[in-house]
Amino acid sequence: MWIRKGDRDRAQGVDSPIPTQVVSNEEFIPRPQTEKQKQVEQLIMEDGTANAKKLNMSRRAYMASSLGLATAFLAQNKVFGAGLWDVGKEEPFELAAVEQKLTGGKKGKYFIIDVQSHFSNAGPVGNFRNSETAKNMGFQLKNDGEAYAFKNFAKEMFLDSETAMVVISGVPTREEQRAADGRVLIDAERTPRGAILPSWLMAQKRTELNQMAGSQRALCQGNLAPNHYWNKETSTIDRAATIEQMEREIEVYRIDSWKWYCHTDPARTGNGFQLDDDNAQWFIEESRKRGKKLFSVHKGYSYQSKKLGHLANPQDVEQAALRNPDVNFVIYHSALKHGSSDGENWKAMNDYNPETGDFLWHKVLMDVKRKNPQIDNVYPEIGSFFNTLVVQDPIMAMHGMGLNIKTYGADHVVWGTDCLWWGSPQWAIEAFQRFQISDELCEKHGYKKITEEDKAKIFGLNAARLYNVDVNAQRKALPADALERIRQTYLQRGGQRDNDAHGWVRRLG
């Protein structure tokens, strides 16, 4: 049985500032905790408990702080190899030392835009509290519907982390357009049964967040894709319905980007699509006419179906990018395939090549640029890529990030986290602030050390360029907005993040 990581941790008495195993975002079968991850978890608990005691802090408060995170990175060093993370001996005890390390003492040094953040309308968690399973589990559980829903999303993204702006990222949901009598449906009426995040809802919550903040804190994507409205008699795209929805999402919802899942089929057409097929090209051209030229595309993480699974391979990025040089394609998860549910043997199962650092399907995405150096409109995004690799094996994170930057350039790598699957993104933010590629890998693979300037681009400046965000204006506006005032009050009153990851892991015992 699979349970949410936070529930597993509570049952096991674990409170760790970084997830101690990879959690599933429902795009792959969760993998078992590895022996090394078990060791890291044990060290975090032992050292964190002892450090908290030395500082006369509760373990809960310690683990929710950057001091706890420093302890966690030191634990990874002890297990995966000394020097992977640059953590001074004083950092588990001195907040000033941590702040100096992460930002050089300059708070707000990085303007962070998370282009892959998710919440749900609590649809996928169902009637959990009343389920037979919940009754039989024997330990106290949070209401996970609440944990993953909008209010908690706002708390974990904005109060519990340094994220300045979010892009509410889409899922493969197709809206219903009309009632049986032809009336145009509105808002909740447009949500198909079981759908978790339709475009209207993302737009509504984007607006709600921005109105509450009194500034622009949120952007949103639209889910419409070329196979969402389909004429089943002719087995062709329903262009009229697609245009109607496109105009609604652009003009009414005012979406900021499309979010495509080529391997999904919400209209039950029996197939998916490819970025370089005729329907996708028609969609791109129609969208271009309406001024929308940003396409965020899920690649990598796929499913077992022979018919659909291969459509998440990024091989189709090449022709789409070449044919549409004025359109930008942000490739989510940096196309990490992650096909195996194997824990210990993950590298081999994903065709990791120690000579090149390549692995499935990330290599395909890298090859697109290697073969076509002129391509300038493809952007690897790193949600559930950087954080997954950091937790799985920090050396793999060095290869993944090293290759992204070496191949596409630091000005084309885009920050995302896939939170709330991973809980509050603060741990991933501090991980990337500390992150560096080893001298050995730089020498052997030609990677460059990641500079502060690179990190600033990846954390937010690249996304700002793609989404037309004026970072200088935002830097002035956000410190005075209502959300920042709420955050300061929250922190002054002792508000703490809870280290809950909401993704799935196997239940022990």
Added chain:
Amino acid sequence: MQEPAWDFEGQPPFEEMSETGINLCAYFDAMSDAQLQTYRPSLSDQELMAWDGNFTSEDTLLLPCCESEDVDVQMYRRFIEQCIRYRNSVRHRLSSAA
């Protein structure tokens, strides 16, 4: 023993097939015949979820990437029973070829 090349996913759909349905067929194609043959319709819902091992604490199957529709026990039973009928019809032929 080598598992025959099951293709439940490739069979004509026995009901209107959503992406979740297509993936659920593929899920059963990956299930070993030995495991499948231990399925009993008489399993209670709780026993069924334990038998499969990939249900979540929210009583739905963790079927990767199927974000628009949950696989509950009823849907699971409908598909596995159809899959058993499929395998019974092709087992001899595919096993000979394997």
